[in-house]
Amino acid sequence: MPGALAPLGEGFRPLISAVLRGLGAPEDERAIASIITWLDLLARWNQKIDLTAARSAGELVDLMLADAIVLARHESRGAAVVDVGSGAGAPGLALGLLRPDLAVSLVEPLAKRVSFLRTVLGHFGAPPAGAVMLRVVRGKGEDLATRGEVFDTAVARATLPPAAWLELGGRMVRPGGGVWVLLAREAAPEAKEWKIETEERYIWPLTGVERRALRYRRASGSS
Numbered sequence: 001m002p003g004a005l006a007p008l009g010e011g012f013r014p015l016i017s018a019v020l021r022g023l024g025a026p027e028d029e030r031a032i033a034s035i036i037t038w039l040d041l042l043a044r045w046n047q048k049i050d051l052t053a054a055r056s057a058g059e060l061v062d063l064m065l066a067d068a069i070v071l072a073r074h075e076s077r078g079a080a081v082v083d084v085g086s087g088a089g090a091p092g093l094a095l096g097l098l099r100p101d102l103a104v105s106l107v108e109p110l111a112k113r114v115s116f117l118r119t120v121l122g123h124f125g126a127p128p129a130g131a132v133m134l135r136v137v138r139g140k141g142e143d144l145a146t147r148g149e150v151f152d153t154a155v156a157r158a159t160l161p162p163a164a165w166l167e168l169g170g171r172m173v174r175p176g177g178g179v180w181v182l183l184a185r186e187a188a189p190e191a192k193e194w195k196i197e198t199e200e201r202y203i204w205p206l207t208g209v210e211r212r213a214l215r216y217r218r219a220s221g222s223s
Contacts, residue, residue, distance in 0.1 A: 007043040008057055012036045015061040015206065022205025023069045025098070034097045038120050039064060042088050045119075049112050051088045058206035066204045067157065067182055068094035070213045074198055077101050079152040082172055084141035085159030087113055089120065091182075092155065096134040103133040105151070107141055114138045145171040153215075155180040163189035166216060170194070176217070183212040195219045 016035055020027050039060060046052055054060035068091035075081065075095075079102055083092025086106035096104035108114050117136045124134075137144070141156070145168065154169035154177070162181050166189045169179035178197065181189060188196065198215035 005043045005046050005052070005054060005057070005060060007040045009040050010036065012039050012057065012061065015058055016065065019061055019065050019205050020069065023066060023202060025069045025072070028098075030100075031097050034124060035065065035094065037123050038089060038093065038097070041120055041123065042116070045116050049116070051113065051116060062204040062206045062209065064088070064090045065094050066202070067091040067211065067213065068098055070200055070202055070211075071095055071155065071180060072098040074200075074215060075099060075102060075153060079103070081105070081153045081155065082107060082141075082144065082149075082151040084154065084156040084165075084169070084172075085109075086117060086136075089117060091157060093117065093120065093134070095155075105135050105137055105144075107137045107139060107144060109138065109140050111138070141168050141172060150174045150177070152177050153180065154178075155182070157182045162186055163191070165189075166191060166194060170216075170218065179216045181214045181216060183214065184210065188212070188214055193219055 013036060016032055017027055042051060052060060054063050071091060072095055081102050082105045084107045086092050086108045092104050092106045096102055106117055108117060114136055121134055151173055154172045156165050159165060166179055166181055173179060194216045196214050197217045200213045202211055204211060
């Protein structure tokens with residue numbers, strides 16, 4: 001059933017600020033204004049179409065924003081990032097709003113979610129100066145991998161079991177690229193051709209959920 005989450009408009013601002021501060025991120029007004037637009041649209045759409053399982057505004061802000069804040073501080077300037085199974089936009093859309101220098105592709109197979117993401121991007125209008133690109137692609141990660149599209153970084157959240165995601169994500173990144181695996185309490189996947197180059201443990205500021213973000217890079221000598 002669609003959720004009863006209420007649109008808050010500017011009421012989202014203190015919650016967004018709290019999550020940014022809680023994870024040590026700067027409070028950029030351009031990014032915050034865009035995030036407010038996105039979350040308010042999400043709450044409105046969710047009254048008719050089930051887009052998120054969040055039951056409160058605080059849970060929504062953590063769910064949509066917190067993981068992206070962590071990823072944002074590790075991505076190289078101008079990197080091409082693919083978010084597979086974007087759903088309502090986390091973490092890829094949030095990452096693109098926090099880091100407008102990145103080229104972020106939001107890949108989602110379900111029509112209603114694709115429609116929502118495209119509506120959100122339409123509300124932003126022209127990208128800010130220095131922005132590279134945010135685009136929505138209807139499909140699955142396997143579709144892009146089959147077409148040979150490659151990126152600097154691949155990320156997904158709960159789209160596939162961690163080990164399966166690492167395998168698929170590895171097919172989508174260029175040599176030397178990275179695959180983010182986002183975990184709650186699951187064990188980190190192991191594969192001899194991959195090594196963990198970055199690991200960050202953190203807690204969602206508003207709900208206290210424990211998280212781990214691991215960036216994998218193909219081990220030297222692996223093809």
